[in-house]
Amino acid sequence: MKKLILILGCVLALSACKEENKQQGKEKPVVKIGAILPLTGGAAALGASLKAGTMAALEDKEKEGLKYHYKVVFEDNQHMPAKTAPAANKLIASDKVNMLLTFTTGPGRVAAPIAESAGLLQMCATLENEFAEPMGKTTFFQGPTVQSYQRILLSALEKRGIKKIAMLAANVGVACSGTEALSKMLSQKDIENEVECFNPSDRDFRLPIQKYVKEGYEYFYLQFFPPQTDILVRELKAQNIAPEHIFGSGIDTGSDVSLFENINHVGGSSGTQAFIDRLMAEYKIDNVYMAASSYDLIGLAIDAFENARDIKNIDEIVAYIKAHATRKCESGDCRLLENGFIANEAEWRTYIGGKPVALEE
Amino acid sequence: MEYLINLGILFCIYAMLALSLNMVVGLSGLVSLAHAAFYGIGAYAVAILMTMHGFGFWSSMLAGVVLNGITAFAVGKILSKFKGDYYAIVSAGLSVIVFSVLLNFKSLTKGPLGIYGIGKPSVAGFHFSSSLSFLALAFVFVVLFYALFVLIDKSSFGRALKGLREDEVLTVSLGYKTTKYKSLIFTLSAMMAGVAGSFFASYIAFIDPTSFQLAEGIFFFTMITVGGLSSAFGSVVGAALLLILPEALRFLGLPYETAAQLQQLIYGALLVMMMAFRPQGLFGKFKV
Numbered sequence: 134m135k136k137l138i139l140i141l142g143c144v145l146a147l148s149a150c151k152e153e154n155k156q157q158g159k160e161k162p163v164v165k166i167g168a169i170l171p172l173t174g175g176a177a178a179l180g181a182s183l184k185a186g187t188m189a190a191l192e193d194k195e196k197e198g199l200k201y202h203y204k205v206v207f208e209d210n211q212h213m214p215a216k217t218a219p220a221a222n223k224l225i226a227s228d229k230v231n232m233l234l235t236f237t238t239g240p241g242r243v244a245a246p247i248a249e250s251a252g253l254l255q256m257c258a259t260l261e262n263e264f265a266e267p268m269g270k271t272t273f274f275q276g277p278t279v280q281s282y283q284r285i286l287l288s289a290l291e292k293r294g295i296k297k298i299a300m301l302a303a304n305v306g307v308a309c310s311g312t313e314a315l316s317k318m319l320s321q322k323d324i325e326n327e328v329e330c331f332n333p334s335d336r337d338f339r340l341p342i343q344k345y346v347k348e349g350y351e352y353f354y355l356q357f358f359p360p361q362t363d364i365l366v367r368e369l370k371a372q373n374i375a376p377e378h379i380f381g382s383g384i385d386t387g388s389d390v391s392l393f394e395n396i397n398h399v400g401g402s403s404g405t406q407a408f409i410d411r412l413m414a415e416y417k418i419d420n421v422y423m424a425a426s427s428y429d430l431i432g433l434a435i436d437a438f439e440n441a442r443d444i445k446n447i448d449e450i451v452a453y454i455k456a457h458a459t460r461k462c463e464s465g466d467c468r469l470l471e472n473g474f475i476a477n478e479a480e481w482r483t484y485i486g487g488k489p490v491a492l493e494e
Numbered sequence: 495m496e497y498l499i500n501l502g503i504l505f506c507i508y509a510m511l512a513l514s515l516n517m518v519v520g521l522s523g524l525v526s527l528a529h530a531a532f533y534g535i536g537a538y539a540v541a542i543l544m545t546m547h548g549f550g551f552w553s554s555m556l557a558g559v560v561l562n563g564i565t566a567f568a569v570g571k572i573l574s575k576f577k578g579d580y581y582a583i584v585s586a587g588l589s590v591i592v593f594s595v596l597l598n599f600k601s602l603t604k605g606p607l608g609i610y611g612i613g614k615p616s617v618a619g620f621h622f623s624s625s626l627s628f629l630a631l632a633f634v635f636v637v638l639f640y641a642l643f644v645l646i647d648k649s650s651f652g653r654a655l656k657g658l659r660e661d662e663v664l665t666v667s668l669g670y671k672t673t674k675y676k677s678l679i680f681t682l683s684a685m686m687a688g689v690a691g692s693f694f695a696s697y698i699a700f701i702d703p704t705s706f707q708l709a710e711g712i713f714f715f716t717m718i719t720v721g722g723l724s725s726a727f728g729s730v731v732g733a734a735l736l737l738i739l740p741e742a743l744r745f746l747g748l749p750y751e752t753a754a755q756l757q758q759l760i761y762g763a764l765l766v767m768m769m770a771f772r773p774q775g776l777f778g779k780f781k782v
Contacts, residue, residue, distance in 0.1 A: 226498075226500075
């Protein structure tokens with residue numbers, strides 16, 4: 134019992150050791166950004182990508198010369214909405230952050246009322262979907278529109294003369310409902326298809342693939358998160374499905390990018406080739422999924438803080454964002470929709486030589 | 495202060511879960527992993543009835559509790575035929591079934607998209623919208639649950655449960671219908687978990703199935719194992735410890751590149767050490 138108390142005592146003592154004020158922080162007033170990202174768990178590769186986008190935005194903005202010193206405090210939510218609330222509360226109450234950055238709709242929705250009641254700005258990188266309208270007055274979501282995903286995929290299938298495709302998706306977030314919407318659209322264009330949504334814990338896809346192959350499906354569309362993306366692509370290849378016959382959305386969420394050579398997919402807000410190359414080299418990441426979204430959102434938030442007379446005046450900051458959200462972004466042309474969502478376009482992408490490459494639609 | 499209040503709310507929700515689960519596991523010796531399922535049913539009842547049908551918090555919570563009671567009573571009838579590892583496996587199966595329903599019955603639960611905009615409770619015109627008032631309300635329920643645990647622990651019902659835990663054959667030979675006792679305590683515990691789920695849904699305002707997976711059930715089981723089986727105080731301490739420990743690790747000032755990974759490593763190591771030194775838990779009266 135004494136040893137236990139000793140251990141707990143050590144933890145509490147360590148907890149009390151806060152970071153000393155940095156020399157830099159003393160020179161200028163500090164604006165703190167609290168980023169709640171999936172830094173561990175299945176979606177950790179995506180968290181690393183968004184983290185890199187955030188740091189790159191900070192780096193670039195600092196080169197422009199800023200009134201304030203910006204500091205990012207990262208917290209992990211393992212991509213779970215329920216773990217987002219304590220992280221947000223800690224960032225607001227203890228770290229005294231001036232804004233929150235979140236990833237995907239669920240965590241964004243949990244953090245929205247918390248941010249609003251604290252009078253803070255929240256920016257959330259996500260996909261547009263029926264739930265991704267801004268929650269409350271201080272939250273903004275940004276991501277590629279579903280319409281752009283659909284348009285790009287339809288164009289790709291039509292160009293290749295594909296008339297039959299099996300559509301497999303994870304029953305996670307918008308993946309399954311998005312694929313079902315896509316399926317309806319393809320059916321209207323006389324492209325025969327069948328949708329199957331899998332539980333997030335499913336790991337063995339051999340039988341479903343064999344079933345589709347037996348039914349004459351030669352082309353596959355995938356929308357999954359890691360590790361399912363990687364497992365599925367490996368299995369499709371093992372069953373002699375050529376990479377050119379595999380399509381997807383968010384294939385670049387997979388954690389082993391060497392698997393995705395020549396697989397075409399609709400990617401989400403990865404940015405220009407120069408941006409991707411820079412991020413991969415500078416931050417040693419393989420995955421750049423939505424990195425451009427976090428880059429854009431942090432860039433816009435910094436501009437809003439820099440132009441506000443008072444960084445605590447949330448109305449002024451929100452007004453600035455509304456006025457400047459429609460602009461040329463790293464993730465394409467950003468535009469503020471009527472519902473307050475900052476939309477950009479999806480991109481048609483592949484991997485060549487282990488590197489993500491943008492393709493002509 | 496606001497952070498501590500919010501931690502307090504989560505503590506109350508976990509304490510409700512730990513107290514209710516400890517009644518089944520601690521008092522009766524039945525290793526149930528189905529608690530996340532009942533927690534989820536309670537949460538979804540409130541979320542669905544409040545956001546889609548305009549019900550108030552209390553009527554929605556009552557509906558969830560009743561639904562849990564009916565489900566648990568029916569499942570309990572089946573579960574009470576099992577004991578030991580088999581009981582754990584069958585109860586885990588129930589957890590998996592409920593998670594799959596929450597994930598796939600999209601027309602009702604909205605599946606992986608989750609349900610948002612869940613309101614707060616109100617009593618006689620007073621709306622528990624502030625964190626402090628919500629904490630006070632949740633704390634009242636923790637006190638009630640604690641009192642109920644102590645009451646059962648000291649009652650003849652509790653003694654029968656403990657008899658069943660120590661030696662089921664002997665308890666049966668004394669004339670006790672153990673299947674009835676197993677079923678009753680399981681039902682009561684499930685109804686209490688429904689209350690905790692209702693508070694969770696209302697507090698967090700957005701729920702999706704990921705909060706009610708089997709892994710959560712194992713987490714609740716860990717709370718009572720660390721705190722101590724068959725002890726009301728141990729349940730509360732276990733809930734506090736497993737909530738505070740990962741939160742305290744957020745303040746370690748670890749380099750941000752590795753902080754999240756290191757936090758989990760330290761958390762796991764501390765739990766391993768704790769169980770190595772005190773396998774019966776901090777205030778445990780019984781070992782599984």
